[in-house]
Amino acid sequence: MILFLEQLLNGLQYGAMLFMLASGLTLIFGIMGVINLTHGSLYMVGAYCGAFAVAHTGSFLAGIGAGVLGAAVYGIMIELAVIRSLYRRDHLYQVLATFGLILFTNEAVSLLFGRRPPLMNIPTMLVGSVPVAPGLDYPVIRLAFIAAGMMVAIGLWLLVNRTRLGMLIRAGADDREMVDALGVDIRRIYTIVFGLGAALCGLAGIMAAPLLAIEIGMGEKILITTFVVIVVGGVGSVRGALAGALLVGMADSLGRAYLPQVMQMLLPPSTAETLSAGLISASIYLLMAVVLLIKPLGLIPVRHA
Amino acid sequence: MSRLRPSVLLLTALLLLLASFPMWQSFVTSPATIGLLTRIFIYAIAAVSLDLIMGYGAMVSFGHAMFFGLGGYVVAIINYHTFEGGTLLGWSGSNAAVVVWPTAVLCCGMLGLISGYLALRTSGVQFIMITLAFAQLVFFLLVSLQSYGGDDGLMMSRRNVLPLVDVARPETLYYVSLAMLALWTVLCTLIVKSRFGLVLQALRQSQRRVVNVGVAPMPYRLTAFVISAMGTGLAGVLWANHAKFVTPDMVAWTKSGEFIAIVVMGGLGTLIGPILGAAIFICLEQVLSIWTEHWMIIMGPVLVLIALFGQRGIVGALMRARYAE
Numbered sequence: 001m002i003l004f005l006e007q008l009l010n011g012l013q014y015g016a017m018l019f020m021l022a023s024g025l026t027l028i029f030g031i032m033g034v035i036n037l038t039h040g041s042l043y044m045v046g047a048y049c050g051a052f053a054v055a056h057t058g059s060f061l062a063g064i065g066a067g068v069l070g071a072a073v074y075g076i077m078i079e080l081a082v083i084r085s086l087y088r089r090d091h092l093y094q095v096l097a098t099f100g101l102i103l104f105t106n107e108a109v110s111l112l113f114g115r116r117p118p119l120m121n122i123p124t125m126l127v128g129s130v131p132v133a134p135g136l137d138y139p140v141i142r143l144a145f146i147a148a149g150m151m152v153a154i155g156l157w158l159l160v161n162r163t164r165l166g167m168l169i170r171a172g173a174d175d176r177e178m179v180d181a182l183g184v185d186i187r188r189i190y191t192i193v194f195g196l197g198a199a200l201c202g203l204a205g206i207m208a209a210p211l212l213a214i215e216i217g218m219g220e221k222i223l224i225t226t227f228v229v230i231v232v233g234g235v236g237s238v239r240g241a242l243a244g245a246l247l248v249g250m251a252d253s254l255g256r257a258y259l260p261q262v263m264q265m266l267l268p269p270s271t272a273e274t275l276s277a278g279l280i281s282a283s284i285y286l287l288m289a290v291v292l293l294i295k296p297l298g299l300i301p302v303r304h305a
Numbered sequence: 306m307s308r309l310r311p312s313v314l315l316l317t318a319l320l321l322l323l324a325s326f327p328m329w330q331s332f333v334t335s336p337a338t339i340g341l342l343t344r345i346f347i348y349a350i351a352a353v354s355l356d357l358i359m360g361y362g363a364m365v366s367f368g369h370a371m372f373f374g375l376g377g378y379v380v381a382i383i384n385y386h387t388f389e390g391g392t393l394l395g396w397s398g399s400n401a402a403v404v405v406w407p408t409a410v411l412c413c414g415m416l417g418l419i420s421g422y423l424a425l426r427t428s429g430v431q432f433i434m435i436t437l438a439f440a441q442l443v444f445f446l447l448v449s450l451q452s453y454g455g456d457d458g459l460m461m462s463r464r465n466v467l468p469l470v471d472v473a474r475p476e477t478l479y480y481v482s483l484a485m486l487a488l489w490t491v492l493c494t495l496i497v498k499s500r501f502g503l504v505l506q507a508l509r510q511s512q513r514r515v516v517n518v519g520v521a522p523m524p525y526r527l528t529a530f531v532i533s534a535m536g537t538g539l540a541g542v543l544w545a546n547h548a549k550f551v552t553p554d555m556v557a558w559t560k561s562g563e564f565i566a567i568v569v570m571g572g573l574g575t576l577i578g579p580i581l582g583a584a585i586f587i588c589l590e591q592v593l594s595i596w597t598e599h600w601m602i603i604m605g606p607v608l609v610l611i612a613l614f615g616q617r618g619i620v621g622a623l624m625r626a627r628y629a630e
Contacts (some may be wrong), residue, residue: 037431076506085613091430092365096569099562100608216598222443224558231434282494285442289423292435296427 002136007257008250009132015249016149020204021222022229023156024197024240030236030302031173032190034083035091037098039201040223041105042053046071046202047209047218051118060123067206068199074105075198079191087190102220110216122210145207152200153242160238161266167192173236177276229289241301248284255283316577323483327476341591345584346482347543350489352567352579354536357493359565360574361502362529364507367433368420368440372413372534374556376541379409379445381459388462389466390452402465402472409542410535416443417534421527426460440556447553458552465546472546475574482543486580489536493576496532505529537564543550566608572618581619 025039049070054063064190078101122141129137160166171179172186180186212218233244259280263272281296291299327339351373358364383405387398399405419577420439424432453459464472472478496502504525512522545551554560563586571582589607593600616623 029430035433080615082609089612091433092359092565092569092573093616095365095367095433095562096566097609097612099566100605100612102605103601103608104605107605109600111602112601192346220558224437227434229437231431231438235430272450274449278446281445281449282442285445286436288438292427292431293423296431298431 002133003257005133006138007137007253008144009138009146010255011250013145013149013249014253015246016112016146016152016172017204017208018222018226018229018249019149020152020200020207020243020254021226022233022245023152023238024200025226026171026230026236026238026241027193027234028197029230031169031193032083032087034086035094035098036083036194036197037095037223038078038101038105039226040219040221041102042071042075042198042201042219043205043208043222044109044214044219045074045105046205047214048113048118048205049202050206051214052113052294054120054123055118060125060141061119063123063209064203065204067209068202071202071205072195072199075201076191076195078198079194083194084187084190105219107217115216117213117215120214126210127195130249141210145211148203148207152203156238165189165192201268225284228284230298231240232288232291232298234301236302237300240298240300240302247299248287251284255280259283283303320487324480327479339479341587342549343475343479343482345587346479346486347540347547348564348567348579348587349583350482350486350543351537351564352539352571353486353493353576354540354561355491355564355577356535356568356574356579357496357536358526358529358533359568360576361497361509361528362505364425364526364530365433365565366424366436366533367528367558367565368436368438369537369564370419370422370556370558370560371440371443371532372537373541373544373560373564374443374553375416376413376449376452376538377545377551377555378407378459378541379412380405380542380545381461382453382591383408384461384463384465385453385459400466402467405465406539410538413538414531414535417531421530421534425523425526425530429621432461437558437561440558440561444553444556444558447556449465452526456550456553458550458554460576461545461549461551464549470567478543478547482547485539485543489539490576492617497576500588501525501528537590566611568618570611570615570618572620572622574626575618575620575624578618578620 021039021043025036028034028036028039030202046067050063050067053066054060055232057063082097086097126141129139130143132138132143132267158166160169168179168184169191172184173187176186179189229288230241231244232247233240233242260272260276263276263279266272267275295301323342324344350370354367355366358366383393383398384400386393386396387400392398420436424435425441427435447453448456464478466472467477467481468475470481472481497506504515504520508520508522508525515522541555544555566623567582567586568579569582570586571580572578590604593603597603611618617624
């Protein structure tokens with residue numbers, strides 16, 4: 001029971017991180033129609049910038065600021081230089097261009113920050129664990145992660161549904177020409193949305209930095225998982241991203257905990273060990289295949305007028 | 306047909322030139338060039354296969370490396386059981402290419418059938434992502450196969466044996482790859498020009514109209530996908546024999562990205578273009594990686610520029626120039 005609760009919290013924490021990445025990615029796709037493979041690179045840029053700031057100032061808050069700002073600035077640079085020209089192009093060219101940007105960003109980051117991955121300790125205010133249930137102490141940093149994810153979800157909901165900018169974003173997703181004709185600079189809104197998505201990537205990157213390894217290529221691993229999340233949830237829908245993130249987070253952490261035990265009951269130990277290792281990594285892709293079989297547009301598809 | 310004649314002549318000349326290459330290469334170049342060209346041919350087979358579905362069927366597969374990797378792994382695994390590991394499900398294995406190669410290609414066809422059936426239930430961005438996810442699935446399964454090397458990959462103690470020719474010599478493998486590339490390109494050209502190919506292209510232009518004429522899209526798309534998978538698998542088979550070594554990296558998603566880049570660079574929907582694309586891509590990679598260890602920092606922007614400005618690819622641009630005359 002304790003193990004189950006702990007895995008549930010782990011799944012929630014992983015889901016929170018995935019949501020930070022997936023919400024931006026799904027907004028960018030839903031509104032601009034762009035497949036943005038560089039999303040993972042922005043996460044990496046955020047982690048590196050944040051770790052750099054923490055190493056030089058010693059303050060985790062400065063790290064968060066640097067990570068968010070660094071990713072947002074790089075994201076806006078990319079949008080202005082490349083992505084802007086791709087809005088009306090075939091997905092194929094978007095994939096190719098953003099694939100090229102990944103190669104570039106990976107090399108550029110390793111040239112700027114060096115090949116040796118920076119280390120980041122858990123900030124002092126988030127060290128240690130607190131009891132969340134009788135017999136279960138849970139690390140504060142992971143709880144902070146869950147809280148941050150919840151704040152992002154609420155903030156995004158308020159932004160999209162309760163502000164003027166959110167109204168323009170929704171309108172732009174529905175009918176770009178009409179918004180343009182009403183005298184709104186839709187290109188600026190696109191840049192803002194892209195920057196916002198990038199900033200969320202940066203936040204996820206710096207939050208994940210003390211928990212996961214910071215390295216070149218960390219973005220691609222998470223990118224593909226993020227794509228699974230938005231495809232499972234329904235491409236273009238923020239609510240779908242939330243559902244997908246939680247589902248994938250839970251599937252991953254519960255699979256990690258229980259799959260080896262189940263396999264050991266069914267198979268001889270040596271086979272079970274290797275097979276379950278492969279199955280754990282593959283489980284979210286299987287989940288996606290199953291979801292797409294039943295609902296080809298994802299769990300919560302975007303409603304079209 | 307008269308419009309085609311110059312290109313046919315050009316192709317024949319190129320074919321002859323390439324076929325005679327091992328005879329004059331020793332005067333002008335190093336033996337390493339044979340390896341380089343063999344690599345180009347192998348990549349070109351994969352790229353032509355991808356062009357068949359991407360250029361003619363508008364199916365952007367971001368997971369084609371899974372067929373490349375599977376083809377290679379089937380060859381290497383059979384090889385491993387034949388020479389070292391004992392029987393494979395009761396079969397003592399074989400080293401004859403006439404047995405192993407079709408087996409590998411058929412396995413890729415099966416994988417293409419399953420993944421294609423599931424992926425083709427979707428379209429657009431979902432199709433791109435689900436093909437990518439299937440490739441990742443294959444990637445992680447290969448990594449977890451500890452008995453076949455896992456992360457480190459699997460060495461092949463020797464190449465498969467072809468009747469009449471000795472593939473152990475690099476020159477022979479060069480010829481075999483070239484012949485395979487030529488045959489495969491001709492076959493794909495015939496497919497594209499057949500009724501089947503025309504339906505495929507009609508589906509690319511307007512699925513609604515085709516459906517209204519009374520044609521179900523799925524069988525056509527799926528067949529094309531499976532053919533493409535088998536072609537890419539063939540490339541993987543040749544790669545395993547060329548490198549005598551397979552790793553899960555053959556299925557890495559960057560490999561799928563490279564295949565897409567090669568096709569777009571050479572010219573989408575031209576079949577000849579991807580061959581040229583493969584040559585340019587691999588030569589560029591070779592030159593840049595000799596020049597600097599950080600060659601990606603140049604390759605990345607090159608790909609961006611191709612995506613932004615080179616929509617038709619090299620062959621596409623050439624063809625347009627000729628039609629404009």
